[in-house]
Amino acid sequence: MVAIPASFRAYVAEKVERDGVPAVERGVRELAETDLPPGEVEIRVGWSSVNYKDGLATRVDGKVARISPLIPGIDLAGEVVASSDPSIRPGTAVLAHGYELGVARHGGYTEYQRVPAGWVVPLAPGLTGRDAMAIGTAGFTAAMSVIALEDRGLTPDDGPVLVTGASGGVGGTAVAILADRGYEVWAATGKAEEADRLRSIGAAGILARDDVTGTGRPLETERWAGAVDAVGAATLPYVLRTLKTGGAVAASGNASGPALETTVFPFILRGVSLLGMDSVPVEIGRRRRIWDRLATDLRPRALGEHVQEVTLETLDDALDRIVAGAARGRWIVRIGG
Numbered sequence: 001m002v003a004i005p006a007s008f009r010a011y012v013a014e015k016v017e018r019d020g021v022p023a024v025e026r027g028v029r030e031l032a033e034t035d036l037p038p039g040e041v042e043i044r045v046g047w048s049s050v051n052y053k054d055g056l057a058t059r060v061d062g063k064v065a066r067i068s069p070l071i072p073g074i075d076l077a078g079e080v081v082a083s084s085d086p087s088i089r090p091g092t093a094v095l096a097h098g099y100e101l102g103v104a105r106h107g108g109y110t111e112y113q114r115v116p117a118g119w120v121v122p123l124a125p126g127l128t129g130r131d132a133m134a135i136g137t138a139g140f141t142a143a144m145s146v147i148a149l150e151d152r153g154l155t156p157d158d159g160p161v162l163v164t165g166a167s168g169g170v171g172g173t174a175v176a177i178l179a180d181r182g183y184e185v186w187a188a189t190g191k192a193e194e195a196d197r198l199r200s201i202g203a204a205g206i207l208a209r210d211d212v213t214g215t216g217r218p219l220e221t222e223r224w225a226g227a228v229d230a231v232g233a234a235t236l237p238y239v240l241r242t243l244k245t246g247g248a249v250a251a252s253g254n255a256s257g258p259a260l261e262t263t264v265f266p267f268i269l270r271g272v273s274l275l276g277m278d279s280v281p282v283e284i285g286r287r288r289r290i291w292d293r294l295a296t297d298l299r300p301r302a303l304g305e306h307v308q309e310v311t312l313e314t315l316d317d318a319l320d321r322i323v324a325g326a327a328r329g330r331w332i333v334r335i336g337g
């Protein structure tokens with residue numbers, strides 16, 4: 001079973017030394033089929049996307065890449081061209097993300113990839129490969145966050161919900177999903193010029209970054225029934241001290257840093273919960289069910305509209321900009337799509 005051509009193009013990041021200084025060499029290379037790892041399913045990649053972690057995987061100080069050279073790209077969507085697993089047939093539209101993809105094993109920035117069958121998610125009807133990567137790992141994590149909050153009992157009747165880092169991938173998708181489910185969503189952003197776009201995807205109110213960062217009293221006025229936070233150090237302390245009694249925050253990221261300064265008071269005097277989100281190890285059955293929901297009741301509003309397309313040749317800038325906090329929606333990578 002080999003349907004992958006002998007030679008194809010991929011974007012590669014490789015750790016090197018320049019004049020004794022560590023660096024990462026990045027760019028498109030011609031690879032051979034034998035350069036790809038083993039796996040039951042061969043995919044012709046149509047689309048991938050740019051996630052914060054991809055930016056880190058291509059930086060010297062990123063602490064994400066576990067192999068070198070690495071084809072980064074923590075998610076991909078495409079068409080199965082060969083499969084030794086009878087449950088996944090050639091011609092099927094699929095996506096894969098999570099586990100070791102794009103971190104400890106070659107990822108999505110390539111015309112062809114080979115993955116274990118247990119990593120493959122068949123695309124639900126109504127979701128194209130482009131749609132899937134417009135959602136991507138960031139949007140999947142937003143969906144996980146909404147599910148976690150609702151599993152804990154959150155409903156639109158409980159009051160307003162806050163999303164921090166709202167111009168980014170996790171944040172923007174969370175705003176869109178929550179708004180469509182009837183929540184009064186408030187979007188916190190450091191980019192005032194993003195306010196109109198955030199309103200168009202469902203934000204009922206906008207907060208400036210200054211409103212949700214900085215120090216404060218251990219407990220402040222109860223404001224939020226729930227929150228989605230992928231920003232971490234800068235915003236999570238504010239979120240915790242302003243959640244309503246019994247409220248929860250789904251925390252998935254550290255775009256502003258990993259430290260967390262808080263007191264125990266939100267937890268012991270208001271019964272607040274900090275729900276940790278990790279999209280990487282999600283068991284494949286659950287992962288497929290969440291993607292089915294992303295195609296139906298959790299389908300983000302205006303799916304595929306707030307994206308910028310790049311190619312393997314024009315990826316560099318997006319990888320740098322996402323780490324610099326310059327995201328405005330999502331970047332998707334058109335490969336064979």
Ligand SMILES: NC(=O)c1ccc[n+]([C@@H]2O[C@H](COP(=O)([O-])OP(=O)(O)OC[C@H]3O[C@@H](n4cnc5c(N)ncnc54)[C@H](OP(=O)(O)O)[C@@H]3O)[C@@H](O)[C@H]2O)c1
Binds near residue numbers: 164165230251
């Ligand atoms: N746990 C998981 O499974 C998982 C999955 C996906 C992502 N993540 C993590 O979640 C985070 C966000 O990922 P993403 O793909 O959504 O990234 P992104 O598109 O870059 O969005 C992050 C947003 O955070 C805000 N931000 C950035 N730097 C900030 C700072 N210094 N202070 C305050 N706000 C800042 C910006 O939004 P505004 O300008 O609008 O404020 C930025 O657009 C990353 O840490 C990523 O690694 C985790």
